[in-house]
Amino acid sequence: MKDGDGMSTRPRTRVAQLLTRRRRSALVLAAALCGSCNVGMAQPAPSTPAAGDSVTLFQNVRVFDGKNATLSGPSHVLVRGNKIETISAQPIPVDRRADTRIIEGGGRTLMPGLIDNHWHATLVRTTPAQAFGDVAYNSLQAGAEATDTLMRGFTTVRDMGGPTFGLKAAIDEDIVKGPRIYPSGAVITVTSGHGDFRQLTDLPRTIGGMLTRMEQLGGSMVADSPDEVRVRTREQLMQGASQVKLTAGGGVSSPFSPIDVTTFTEAELRAAVEAAENWGTYVATHAFTPAAIRRSIAAGVKCIEHGMLMDEATAQLMAEKDIWLSMQPLPEDLRLGFPVGSVQRAKADEVWPGIARTYELAKKYKIKTAWGTDVLFSRALAQQQGAILASLARWYTPAEALTMATATNAELLALSGKRNPYPGKLGVVEQGALADLLLVDGNPLENLNLVADPGKNFLVIMKDGAIYKNTLPR
Numbered sequence: 249m250k251d252g253d254g255m256s257t258r259p260r261t262r263v264a265q266l267l268t269r270r271r272r273s274a275l276v277l278a279a280a281l282c283g284s285c286n287v288g289m290a291q292p293a294p295s296t297p298a299a300g301d302s303v304t305l306f307q308n309v310r311v312f313d314g315k316n317a318t319l320s321g322p323s324h325v326l327v328r329g330n331k332i333e334t335i336s337a338q339p340i341p342v343d344r345r346a347d348t349r350i351i352e353g354g355g356r357t358l359m360p361g362l363i364d365n366h367w368h369a370t371l372v373r374t375t376p377a378q379a380f381g382d383v384a385y386n387s388l389q390a391g392a393e394a395t396d397t398l399m400r401g402f403t404t405v406r407d408m409g410g411p412t413f414g415l416k417a418a419i420d421e422d423i424v425k426g427p428r429i430y431p432s433g434a435v436i437t438v439t440s441g442h443g444d445f446r447q448l449t450d451l452p453r454t455i456g457g458m459l460t461r462m463e464q465l466g467g468s469m470v471a472d473s474p475d476e477v478r479v480r481t482r483e484q485l486m487q488g489a490s491q492v493k494l495t496a497g498g499g500v501s502s503p504f505s506p507i508d509v510t511t512f513t514e515a516e517l518r519a520a521v522e523a524a525e526n527w528g529t530y531v532a533t534h535a536f537t538p539a540a541i542r543r544s545i546a547a548g549v550k551c552i553e554h555g556m557l558m559d560e561a562t563a564q565l566m567a568e569k570d571i572w573l574s575m576q577p578l579p580e581d582l583r584l585g586f587p588v589g590s591v592q593r594a595k596a597d598e599v600w601p602g603i604a605r606t607y608e609l610a611k612k613y614k615i616k617t618a619w620g621t622d623v624l625f626s627r628a629l630a631q632q633q634g635a636i637l638a639s640l641a642r643w644y645t646p647a648e649a650l651t652m653a654t655a656t657n658a659e660l661l662a663l664s665g666k667r668n669p670y671p672g673k674l675g676v677v678e679q680g681a682l683a684d685l686l687l688v689d690g691n692p693l694e695n696l697n698l699v700a701d702p703g704k705n706f707l708v709i710m711k712d713g714a715i716y717k718n719t720l721p722r
């Protein structure tokens with residue numbers, strides 16, 4: 249972090265937050281003492297308002313608003329607190345208060361912060377072996393990775409599985425720097441399904457019996473009946489899940505799930521959908537094959553993760569039913585990383601050719617398509633997060649790719665309804681939207697590769713009105 253004072257933009261807010269929290273704690277204690285309620289201390293903290301009423305003025309910038317394929321003319325953008333207050337072609341007068349920041353954009357591009365809609369915040373930097381080990385060590389690694397994620401310009405991630413509730417709270421409370429997190433909590437799977445990382449020696453499973461290590465950690469939960477699915481779904485919602493993730497079919501990295509299998513029954517999927525909808529949100533399923541996708545849709549699932557083995561008829565069905573496709577242009581290096589001759593490599597060899605085919609189908613049938621990376625167990629690959637976005641150039645124009653990673657991804661986030669942990673508009677630069685902004689040195693609508701080198705090309709990174717990076721000369 250080169251910009252020392254970028255880290256201290258919200259002192260008054262912190263005090264206000266602490267006072268609010270103390271007041272809340274006192275109320276909870278009083279309520280508990282008089283026996284009037286059962287408020288649990290472990291309730292997820294609501295997201296904290298940021299940046300007080302501090303003011304940042306971006307002068308002389310060209311705006312990519314997240315939607316339009318061209319940059320605006322020279323503009324001025326005023327951020328007050330955590331929101332974009334004014335966008336104007338005319339200079340905006342501001343009081344020169346001590347906490348007013350004026351950023352001279354010099355004609356550079358101001359755009360929305362990036363959104364990765366398939367991320368695993370706590371499983372990026374750890375290794376599979378470490379993931380079951382020391383919780384404190386893994387949490388510190390995840391915190392460091394969250395900071396790196398934000399410094400790559402990703403101001404929001406939709407977390408599709410892993411024990412992220414604590415990390416999210418720590419970020420919202422400004423204990424650690426990181427992106428906004430839309431958490432799913434534990435992935436819910438079946439015995440042998442994708443996400444069941446037990447060994448054969450762990451069998452048999454007793455329903456209602458002891459939890460395994462992976463379940464205790466909150467990484468994934470095994471459920472083998474509608475009732476069990478309901479319990480596990482509600483547990484994630486209770487902890488603050490903004491959406492729920494189930495694995496409806498086999499996966500590449502799991503030891504005992506062939507890629508072709510369909511796992512949950514329709515009744516099991518429906519139990520999760522019902523619980524999530526009763527809670528005001530939705531279910532997303534990991535599904536590659538037409539059978540897994542179709543069963544998910546029949547059960548009321550609103551978003552398909554991956555979908556890379558879909559056929560033409562299934563693509564058509566997704567479009568007709570207005571189902572989201574959350575896709576990842578998985579890098580070739582990832583496939584090559586699985587050892588030749590391994591089960592995982594054979595599965596990867598089957599899935600990878602589906603990436604191009606599925607993007608073609610998504611375009612042909614105009615399926616609502618979100619973008620994400622799904623990086624697991626690789627810090628090196630995480631550093632390619634922007635490059636993976638830039639690789640969409642194979643199928644999309646720079647404007648289409650950037651719209652997908654901003655305004656369109658934000659539309660999928662909004663599907664969390666009342667369980668949206670960050671109410672307000674994300675993924676756009678417009679008046680009233682939340683102030684998650686990047687100042688880019690160059691025009692990414694002409695050169696998408698600028699996003700592949702955020703260290704060099706993202707000069708200012710703002711999240712929720714607070715500046716986390718500013719390398720402009722002063």
Ligand SMILES: [Zn+2]
Nearest residue numbers: 366368408622
């Ligand atoms: Zn994933």
